[in-house]
């Protein structure tokens with residue numbers, strides 16, 4: 001569960017978020033709805049710690065995002081942005097293996113490779129794992145990034161799947 005407690009956020013003199021308190025339950029699909037410029041992305045950036053909290057508190061499964069070490073938070077949190085910038089010289093298996101970075105810090109062992117294989121298998125990407133991202137179809141690349149809503153659960157991101165212990 002994500003808990004948001006009295007979060008406010010300003011850019012210069014402009015009040016973007018004003019005392020937001022809410023909970024986002026685990027295991028459900030939650031939609032944040034509002035007009036353009038309402039502050040949806042700003043709130044998501046605060047949750048993902050892409051913007052520093054100015055006031056209030058946010059926690060993910062009880063871990064306060066402002067204080068929890070990145071290493072620990074990275075095992076809980078995966079973020080998929082609105083736009084996916086494709087680094088075309090990246091192979092699918094390399095993209096997925098980024099999910100295991102908090103475990104291996106650049107030195108993957110057999111267990112890490114096993115989890116990457118499992119994630120690729122889960123998303124039906126095994127036959128394409130050696131391909132560069134610009135060598136697969138749009139839909140296949142979306143599956144690798146996790147934009148495939150059919151997966152619709154906590155593992156809806158191959159990199160996230162690779163984050164399993």
Ligand SMILES: Nc1ncnc2c1ncn2[C@@H]1O[C@H](COP(=O)(O)OP(=O)(O)O)[C@@H](O)[C@H]1O
Nearest residue numbers: 011014016034035036037038039040041042043
């Ligand atoms: N870097 C920025 N500098 C100034 N204003 C910004 C910046 N980023 C966002 N805003 C403003 O903050 C408000 C909320 O933006 P945003 O959270 O992106 O809205 P939403 O995602 O709901 O469309 C908008 O009015 C936007 O213009």
Ligand SMILES: [Mg+2]
Nearest residue numbers: 037040041042
């Ligand atoms: Mg937005």
